[in-house]
Amino acid sequence: MGLIRDGRLVPDPFTDVSALEELPAGVALIVSFEQWQAHRDALLAGGQPLGLRLNSDQPPQLVATDLERLAVIALDFPRFRDGRAYTHARMLRERLGFTGEVRAVGDVLQEQLHFMQRCGFDTFEVQGPDPEQAWRTIAGDHTVWYQAANDARPRALDRRTSPDQ
Amino acid sequence: MILANRLTDGRVVFLAADGSWVDDIAAGALTTDAASAQRLLAQARRAEDRSAVLEPYLIGVRAAAGARRPVSFREGIRAAGPTIRTDLAG
Amino acid sequence: MYRYDEFDHTLVAERVATFRRQVRRRLSGELTEDQFKPLRLMNGLYLQLHAYMLRVNIPYGCLSSRQLRKLAFIARRYDRDFGHFTTRQNIQFNWIKLDETPDVLAALAEVEMNAMQSSGNCIRNITADQFAGRARNEIEDPRPWCELIRQWSILHPEFSYLPRKFKIAVSGSSNDRAAVKLHDIGLYLRRNADGVVGFEVIVGGGQGRLPYVGHTIREWLAKEDLLSYLEAVLRIYNLGGRRDNPQKARIKVQLNALGPDEFRRLVDEEWAAIRNSTLLAVPRAEIERITSYFADPAWETLVDSPATLADQRSADPAFDAWYRANVVPHRAPGYAIVNLSLKAPGIAPGDLTADQMDKVADLADRFSLGELRVSHRQNLVFPDVRQVDLALLWQELQSLSLATPNIGRLTDIIACPGLDFCSLANARAIPVAQDIGRHFAGSASLEDIGELSINISGCMNACGHHHVGNIGILGVEKNGQEFYQLTLGGSSGEDASLGDRLGRSISAAEVPIAIEAIVTQYKTLREADERFLDTYRRVGIDSFKDSVYGERPERRRAAA
Numbered sequence: 001m002g003l004i005r006d007g008r009l010v011p012d013p014f015t016d017v018s019a020l021e022e023l024p025a026g027v028a029l030i031v032s033f034e035q036w037q038a039h040r041d042a043l044l045a046g047g048q049p050l051g052l053r054l055n056s057d058q059p060p061q062l063v064a065t066d067l068e069r070l071a072v073i074a075l076d077f078p079r080f081r082d083g084r085a086y087t088h089a090r091m092l093r094e095r096l097g098f099t100g101e102v103r104a105v106g107d108v109l110q111e112q113l114h115f116m117q118r119c120g121f122d123t124f125e126v127q128g129p130d131p132e133q134a135w136r137t138i139a140g141d142h143t144v145w146y147q148a149a150n151d152a153r154p155r156a157l158d159r160r161t162s163p164d165q
Numbered sequence: 166m167i168l169a170n171r172l173t174d175g176r177v178v179f180l181a182a183d184g185s186w187v188d189d190i191a192a193g194a195l196t197t198d199a200a201s202a203q204r205l206l207a208q209a210r211r212a213e214d215r216s217a218v219l220e221p222y223l224i225g226v227r228a229a230a231g232a233r234r235p236v237s238f239r240e241g242i243r244a245a246g247p248t249i250r251t252d253l254a255g
Numbered sequence: 256m257y258r259y260d261e262f263d264h265t266l267v268a269e270r271v272a273t274f275r276r277q278v279r280r281r282l283s284g285e286l287t288e289d290q291f292k293p294l295r296l297m298n299g300l301y302l303q304l305h306a307y308m309l310r311v312n313i314p315y316g317c318l319s320s321r322q323l324r325k326l327a328f329i330a331r332r333y334d335r336d337f338g339h340f341t342t343r344q345n346i347q348f349n350w351i352k353l354d355e356t357p358d359v360l361a362a363l364a365e366v367e368m369n370a371m372q373s374s375g376n377c378i379r380n381i382t383a384d385q386f387a388g389r390a391r392n393e394i395e396d397p398r399p400w401c402e403l404i405r406q407w408s409i410l411h412p413e414f415s416y417l418p419r420k421f422k423i424a425v426s427g428s429s430n431d432r433a434a435v436k437l438h439d440i441g442l443y444l445r446r447n448a449d450g451v452v453g454f455e456v457i458v459g460g461g462q463g464r465l466p467y468v469g470h471t472i473r474e475w476l477a478k479e480d481l482l483s484y485l486e487a488v489l490r491i492y493n494l495g496g497r498r499d500n501p502q503k504a505r506i507k508v509q510l511n512a513l514g515p516d517e518f519r520r521l522v523d524e525e526w527a528a529i530r531n532s533t534l535l536a537v538p539r540a541e542i543e544r545i546t547s548y549f550a551d552p553a554w555e556t557l558v559d560s561p562a563t564l565a566d567q568r569s570a571d572p573a574f575d576a577w578y579r580a581n582v583v584p585h586r587a588p589g590y591a592i593v594n595l596s597l598k599a600p601g602i603a604p605g606d607l608t609a610d611q612m613d614k615v616a617d618l619a620d621r622f623s624l625g626e627l628r629v630s631h632r633q634n635l636v637f638p639d640v641r642q643v644d645l646a647l648l649w650q651e652l653q654s655l656s657l658a659t660p661n662i663g664r665l666t667d668i669i670a671c672p673g674l675d676f677c678s679l680a681n682a683r684a685i686p687v688a689q690d691i692g693r694h695f696a697g698s699a700s701l702e703d704i705g706e707l708s709i710n711i712s713g714c715m716n717a718c719g720h721h722h723v724g725n726i727g728i729l730g731v732e733k734n735g736q737e738f739y740q741l742t743l744g745g746s747s748g749e750d751a752s753l754g755d756r757l758g759r760s761i762s763a764a765e766v767p768i769a770i771e772a773i774v775t776q777y778k779t780l781r782e783a784d785e786r787f788l789d790t791y792r793r794v795g796i797d798s799f800k801d802s803v804y805g806e807r808p809e810r811r812r813a814a815a
Contacts, residue, residue, distance in 0.1 A: 059494065083493060086414075086416065137276070141272075142266075143265060149413060157406070161541060170306075174306060175306035213288075215284065216287075238737075248686065249686055
């Protein structure tokens, strides 16, 4: 497994402690919503970059007022069939104006990476032995899109009326 | 006996004694005790893990006058084809 | 009809290439079945009792003769020489091989067809009135809007992993032939008080284990707001539809749990945020482009109801009987809409052989400007037949067994594939339909009985729409035997209603006898021009119960 950004494997500066008891100090952390609620002030005082891992039943509106303090929001796919995080990612970007990193974690399959990216995710915890290859495999799958999402890709109907797109 | 769908073409197949998967219920491995039935099922599940077959399970089979038929009506249709088109069996 | 441009072609071709790779990864074991299944379903491939079944989209029921010939080719080359038309205007093939599916999809792409999202927890085929653009008294043709919605829904990145399947239907006629109120979203084209055409939006209809008639959550929506409003509804559903129980995961459950008013409020709140988004605005040029594909054909200038037709009708009672049953008035003078009945006595409803497909394609070219429609009642339609050609067409259809004069009548039965094909089924549906068809064959009695829908489902998933049949039949399994539960009084039109349970389930052999008893009781009780449904709604269920199950014990005791 590895963290993919822009198609490349990148080191992860964060430690995801959302499933752990202890919150180590002096390290960039990704915590759960419950940990955030319990230790918010201490975490903010620690001066490290912070991130939140939200479950699929935790809409990002829950932390709307804290977003500017968070470097990364990790949205969990508990099972790849649970598609709520696609909406949560868009809401983070389009409704709440979040400009930090939106990370896809959990049951993230190669065949969903494109949709995730279109919805505003910019990093992905990709399973398997060769995450870069997984990304390369799907990267060329689509050159036509019917609808707009949280990306700059032109809709087919806009290209029809403005052929330069 | 074990019944499953073959992955490549989705067809109904039965597990034979040599571990191969056959179209004809007459060639399927029949057991009469629970222990060997479980061994067959374990073997079938390993085949499923290897992506040879899908959804294997144990079915009851009745042997009468040399012919074998599944006990359940539903498995009978799976083995013999749709009741409304007997030309489409197998 | 709509023709793909380079973008549509490219999208479909890319989808086929992607699926080809996904199949390869499955066959090699790189993908487990659990990982592959949603991908397979999103390309329309089910695993059924006998083999894989492929469901091919026929968008809003519109098909060309060229496409029908390709379906015949697929039936012969990759399947067992026939296909089955479904209650969502699609076609199904029952013996497709996984390793050949990419080739089948490539063949379909050659004629601008596909199987994208015909299954899976995503937005399915958009269905419509099969007489769209041709019926008299239509407010507006729904087909351009269906095509717009179709494109918006395909590979939508946010809505491809919904809690459950999502079905949308559109009608532009005051006579709803598309079961609009029984869909997750149903749309009626309507005029507002100023006479402007927009959409009435109905949400939360559906059948299955928990049937509901949909609720109007917006009386009138402007056309330019269509996509933003749909996006709002889907977003509320994606976030709030249940994911803990597949049988409670449809939007109908969510809406009814919240109540229509609260559901509407949530939609409006979301819609307010996106209503003016350029992302969802559709340029006028695109609407005009799509609409231009559905422009009226170059109909000839003809006399309406020509004398030749009247002569032919009076000369041949059989032709006249077919005309009365299967031919529908057309908005262009001198033209007619012709129903092809796929319900000949003893035939599996909705099935068409490869040979019939080729011949029907030829007839469509000769008699119907090369186009056909598929109705959700599993019949075909020729939308543009000259009235002077009807007699000749009738003879051709007779030779193909597609001229049974039973449209909208008792033997025009909807039946799902049932336990003969479907792994979800508890009982068979097709033999029951065949038995009823044989029992009641004979057009004179059918005409006297009049408008009557019988819908048969082989399990509670209700793909046979039994809840909304005037007579509904649900197959159940008891102790390894097939039994059938009857309901009365369902309707799928504007006056949608769910059928009422008649009584204890009965055996297959008893079904035609029970139908006979119900029909006899109806003819005894009917007043003036009442259809079966009208009589039922007027008198209620009791006398029908008695006619099927015998006198009630109380009455016998009172008489003693």
